[in-house]
Amino acid sequence: MLSRHSLAATLAAAALSVLPAAAADYPVDTVTLVTHSSPGGGSDVFLREMSKYLAPELGVNVVVENVRGGSGAKAMADLAQAPADGSRFYATTPTFIYTSLLSEPESTYKDLEPLVNFFIDPEVIYTAADSEYQTLEDVIKASAESRGRWGAANPASLERQALEQLKASTGVQAGIVTHEGGGDLMINVLNGTLQIGVGEVQEIQSQLEAGEIRLLATFSDARLDNYPDLPTVEELGYGVVVRKFRGIAGPKGLPADVIAAWETAAQAVLSSPDYKKTYEANNLRANYMSHAEYGPFIENFANETAEFLRETGVIK
Numbered sequence: 001m002l003s004r005h006s007l008a009a010t011l012a013a014a015a016l017s018v019l020p021a022a023a024a025d026y027p028v029d030t031v032t033l034v035t036h037s038s039p040g041g042g043s044d045v046f047l048r049e050m051s052k053y054l055a056p057e058l059g060v061n062v063v064v065e066n067v068r069g070g071s072g073a074k075a076m077a078d079l080a081q082a083p084a085d086g087s088r089f090y091a092t093t094p095t096f097i098y099t100s101l102l103s104e105p106e107s108t109y110k111d112l113e114p115l116v117n118f119f120i121d122p123e124v125i126y127t128a129a130d131s132e133y134q135t136l137e138d139v140i141k142a143s144a145e146s147r148g149r150w151g152a153a154n155p156a157s158l159e160r161q162a163l164e165q166l167k168a169s170t171g172v173q174a175g176i177v178t179h180e181g182g183g184d185l186m187i188n189v190l191n192g193t194l195q196i197g198v199g200e201v202q203e204i205q206s207q208l209e210a211g212e213i214r215l216l217a218t219f220s221d222a223r224l225d226n227y228p229d230l231p232t233v234e235e236l237g238y239g240v241v242v243r244k245f246r247g248i249a250g251p252k253g254l255p256a257d258v259i260a261a262w263e264t265a266a267q268a269v270l271s272s273p274d275y276k277k278t279y280e281a282n283n284l285r286a287n288y289m290s291h292a293e294y295g296p297f298i299e300n301f302a303n304e305t306a307e308f309l310r311e312t313g314v315i316k
Helices: 004-017 042-058 070-080 095-102 136-145 158-170 182-190 205-209 234-238 256-271 273-281 291-311
Strands: 030-035 061-066 088-092 112-120 123-128 149-152 175-178 196-200 213-218 245-251 285-289
Touching: 030 042, 030 070, 042 061, 042 088, 042 112, 042 256, 042 273, 070 088, 070 095, 070 112, 070 245, 088 112, 095 158, 095 291, 112 256, 112 291, 123 136, 123 158, 123 182, 136 158, 136 213, 149 158, 149 182, 158 175, 158 196, 158 234, 158 291, 182 196, 182 213, 205 213, 245 291, 256 273, 256 285, 256 291, 285 291
Parallel strands: 030 061, 030 088, 149 175, 149 196
Antiparallel strands: 088 245, 112 245, 112 285, 123 196, 123 213
């Protein structure tokens, strides 16, 4: 019979043996994932759901921290000053590019190291269920006859760019009203102050399920699996496609072993059957990019965004 000491040692060894190989050597016990999003926002929901599957793959505790302020400026400064030891990361979305370009934050996207990408998050155009607009064409026609009012959740956002591009493509002189959060945007769509709003499906899911809003189109390059009858903006003839990425960045100088651990864990997480059911139900599309791919992708996205903002006179 094993002694109490031998039994404990045996159980400990067995527990270690089930950890992924990369995770057994991860340099810290707790990983903090930072988001500029408020609780319940898109990045917050993304991180909290993913962390349930990420923690066992990395073999660490994973916690989510909301660092709000300046549309991501405070969160970027936080990460830029953090140690590059694998303990602290930032949830990347197009917002951190826009904030870097549209303001003068203490730290910008260039001060962070893109690590891996997980998803592309489809953007949709919606209106109030009781509005007069049954299609996007109805909105365009009304906005051409009298100046329309369209809404985006943040002044430094991909949603704003999508609407600016739609406005340029249609030639209508709609006013684009920005907000500091999706909640205020939703209120103004529901009460009729705005004709349309733009957002992610998972953020507006509760209003969809309650029948309070109607989807008019998606900015994706293809129709959504969960909404096969919803047309894309491109197929309606307006030639606008946007990609909202969701990934992770860290401080500059991440060690090779940390990068390798995250690359292994990210692919395992996206392949998890249980998690796949969850993220596909939320209309997220798996779009893994390795460390070597994600950096150039971010740089290219930033360059294209800067060019668009200069062309439209938003920046010089």
